[in-house]
Amino acid sequence: MSDKDKYTVVEAPEGYSGSGFFATTLDKAVGLARKNSMWPLPFATSCCGIEFMATMGANYDLGRFGAERLSFSPRQADLLMVMGTIAKKMAPVVQQIYEQMAEPRWVIAVGACASSGGIFDTYSVLQGIDKVVPVDVYVPGCPPRPEQIIDGFMKIQELVGNEPLRRRYSPEYKAMLESYGIKTDSYDK
Amino acid sequence: MEYTILLQELKNKFEDKILSVDEAADIFTLTVSSEAIKEIVSYLKEQQSFIYLTDLCGIHYPEQEKELGVIYHLHNLVANKRIRLKTFVSKAHPQIDSIVSLFSGANWMERETFDFYGIDFVGHPNLIRILNVEYMDYHPMRKEYPLEDATRLDKDDRFFGR
Amino acid sequence: MERVYLASDYQPVLIQFFVAMAFVIIVMVVTHLIISTRKRVRTLKKEENFECGIDIQGNARFPFSIKYFLIAILFVLFDVEVIFFYPWAVNFKDADWSAFLNMLLFMGIFIFGFFYIYKKGAFDWNKEQE
Numbered sequence: 001m002s003d004k005d006k007y008t009v010v011e012a013p014e015g016y017s018g019s020g021f022f023a024t025t026l027d028k029a030v031g032l033a034r035k036n037s038m039w040p041l042p043f044a045t046s047c048c049g050i051e052f053m054a055t056m057g058a059n060y061d062l063g064r065f066g067a068e069r070l071s072f073s074p075r076q077a078d079l080l081m082v083m084g085t086i087a088k089k090m091a092p093v094v095q096q097i098y099e100q101m102a103e104p105r106w107v108i109a110v111g112a113c114a115s116s117g118g119i120f121d122t123y124s125v126l127q128g129i130d131k132v133v134p135v136d137v138y139v140p141g142c143p144p145r146p147e148q149i150i151d152g153f154m155k156i157q158e159l160v161g162n163e164p165l166r167r168r169y170s171p172e173y174k175a176m177l178e179s180y181g182i183k184t185d186s187y188d189k
Numbered sequence: 190m191e192y193t194i195l196l197q198e199l200k201n202k203f204e205d206k207i208l209s210v211d212e213a214a215d216i217f218t219l220t221v222s223s224e225a226i227k228e229i230v231s232y233l234k235e236q237q238s239f240i241y242l243t244d245l246c247g248i249h250y251p252e253q254e255k256e257l258g259v260i261y262h263l264h265n266l267v268a269n270k271r272i273r274l275k276t277f278v279s280k281a282h283p284q285i286d287s288i289v290s291l292f293s294g295a296n297w298m299e300r301e302t303f304d305f306y307g308i309d310f311v312g313h314p315n316l317i318r319i320l321n322v323e324y325m326d327y328h329p330m331r332k333e334y335p336l337e338d339a340t341r342l343d344k345d346d347r348f349f350g351r
Numbered sequence: 352m353e354r355v356y357l358a359s360d361y362q363p364v365l366i367q368f369f370v371a372m373a374f375v376i377i378v379m380v381v382t383h384l385i386i387s388t389r390k391r392v393r394t395l396k397k398e399e400n401f402e403c404g405i406d407i408q409g410n411a412r413f414p415f416s417i418k419y420f421l422i423a424i425l426f427v428l429f430d431v432e433v434i435f436f437y438p439w440a441v442n443f444k445d446a447d448w449s450a451f452l453n454m455l456l457f458m459g460i461f462i463f464g465f466f467y468i469y470k471k472g473a474f475d476w477n478k479e480q481e
Contacts, residue, residue, distance in 0.1 A: 073401055088322050093404030099397045123329045124321060169390040177392065187395040 010036075013161075027165045034078070034104070035160035037066040038153075041077035041101070043094065045084025048111035051143040052083050060146035065153060074101040079156060080133070085113035086126045098133040099182055103168035106156055109135045110149055112142045134176055192217045192270070195237060203229060216262070218273040223259075226276050227286040230261065234291055239263040239272060242288075245298035247306035249331050255279045257306055257331075261288075278308065287313040305330035421473050432461050 013032055015024030040062075044052055055062050056070070071077040074097050086094055098107065109129050112118035115138040117127035129135060136159055139152035167173055174184045192212075199207060199219070206225035211218050221229055233239040243262040250256055255277035263272050278285055287310035288295050299310045300319040307328035310316055318325065327334070400407055439446075439454050468474070 075401060089320075096396060096404040099394065100399075100401055103392065123325075168392065174392065183394050183396075184392045185394065187393075 027163070028161075030165060031161040031163060034163075035066075035157040038078045038157070038160065039069050039071050039076060040067050040079040040081045041071050041074055041097070043080060043082045043084075043097065045082075045086060045090075046113070048083035048114070048141075048143045051146060052081065052110065052149060055146040055149045060150065062150065062153065065150070065157065067153070074098070077101055078105060078160075080105065080107045081110055082107065082114045082129050082133075083110040085118065085120055086129055087124050088126050089124075091126045091129075091132045094129055095132040095180070095182065104160075104163055106136045106159060107133050108137045108139065108152055108156055110139045110141075110152065111144060112140060114138075115140060118142060132180060133182075134180055195270075195272075198237075199229070199232075202232060213273075216271050216273045218275060220275045220277070223276040223278050223285050226259075226261075226274065227288055227291070229274065230263070230288050231291055233263055233272065237265065238267045239265045241266055242292040242294050242298075243271070245288075245295050245302065247302040247308055247330070249306060250277075251332050253277065257283050257308055259285055259302060259308060280307075283308045284311050285309070286311055287316075289313055304328070307331065418473075418476060425468065425473065429461070429465075432458075 012022065013024050013028035015022055015028065017023070042049065042052055044050075054060060062068075067079075074080070078101075080098055080101060082094060098105070107129075109115045113120060113125070114129050115135075117125050119142070121127070126132070137152045137155045139148055141148050144152075177184050195217075196210060203221075203225060206222050206229065207219055208222060209220045219229075241264040243264050244260070245262075246260050248258045248260060250258065257280055258275055258277045261274040261276075263274070265271070276285065283306075285308060287299055289299065289310075289312065296314070297319060299313055300316060302308050303310060303313075303316050304318040304321055305328055317323070321329065400411070402408065435457070436454075439450065443450070
């Protein structure tokens with residue numbers, strides 16, 4: 001019985017291959033390794049966090065993408081997944097967590113509240129975390145189904161696979177961080 | 190304990206301070222003047238065994254003369270009776286005595302009432318905002334703001350049915 | 352049967368030592384050279400201890416009872432003494448009385464030290480420290 005038709009294998013990056021070897025550029029190889037072993041930091045605040053718990057469960061299984069090991073410390077995480085409503089009081093906390101992550105780092109905003117404040121257009125809710133941190137992928141939904149969260153995660157994987165190796169040293173990266181109010185070279189708080 | 194006996198004793202002690210009496214939703218309610226609130230709460234706690242403060246919250250009635258109000262819910266654990274005290278203060282001078290010395294649980298509840306209504310509790314050890322950000326300069330639950338933030342630039346009227 | 356050990360027999364140990372040192376030095380030096388210190392993002396907020404996104408409250412260090420340290424140090428000392436027992440024990444049968452008396456003297460010094468620390472109260476586990 002051929003189960004091979006049901007499963008697709010991940011495509012290899014472009015490179016030169018011969019018998020017994022495969023040569024590609026360093027950033028493609030590093031990107032391939034990184035994207036299939038992302039360690040997320042689940043910043044789960046409310047209902048979207050529950051959907052994420054379902055996504056991590058056996059039925060939808062985010063672990064098969066390499067994200068089995070969640071990290072609640074930003075020092076060891078690649079991907080900040082903000083899932084849930086972020087209040088204005090919580091905004092500096094999200095920004096500090098993002099700052100304390102080591103480069104290269106990505107951010108995914110899961111759900112309507114993290115993307116834009118959602119239905120809570122009020123004095124206490126931050127209208128989207130992209131007011132305080134740079135976001136790479138937005139997953140809409142209230143809450144998004146686990147399949148949508150996985151789709152967002154796969155888009156992050158595309159970004160990770162194509163990330164240039166020296167991006168964190170570029171002036172554009174620093175300018176982008178400065179535009180969010182994140183200082184890049186000072187030792188003041 | 191019957192409320193009529195309690196009411197009689199309260200009237201004897203604080204004749205002019207009690208402004209009105211009614212019973213709404215099965216809770217005996219007294220509206221009292223704001224200068225005497227600490228006395229009345231202390232009398233209820235010490236003399237009448239209303240030793241449990243269930244709730245302390247604020248309210249804003251814009252059409253009244255004294256707009257801002259503080260509502261106290263006390264519970265007599267011995268006789269299983271509840272009492273509600275309402276006091277009103279004007280927006281210009283929103284000062285009320287703090288009852289933190291009687292009930293420690295009132296500490297955060299008074300901070301929340303200050304945070305959302307701007308009522309100044311005299312004698313509170315640490316009257317700062319508790320749920321909102323520190324740099325907020327208005328009191329959100331007062332009914333004096335338009336429902337939507339008029340300075341938002343990103344909300345398109347077409348999508349919001351306006 | 353006697354076997355004479357020449358100095359050249361220890362060459363593999365020397366090579367192993369140099370390989371280990373080389374690994375350590377190369378890894379440390381090369382990573383230091385690869386890293387671009389001038390252009391990376393370094394701020395105080397980024398490098399402070401992680402405190403779940405807020406400012407650091409209090410000190411992570413706290414004082415603990417010295418008896419734990421004492422027990423560990425004393426263990427090390429007496430363990431080193433036991434190490435010296437091993438070659439003596441292996442050759443005990445072929446040795447004569449002088450070996451035994453020498454070891455007795457050696458052990459006696461240690462027993463004297465043990466008696467001293469016992470009297471000083473290093474083994475009082477439940478005693479309140481003044």
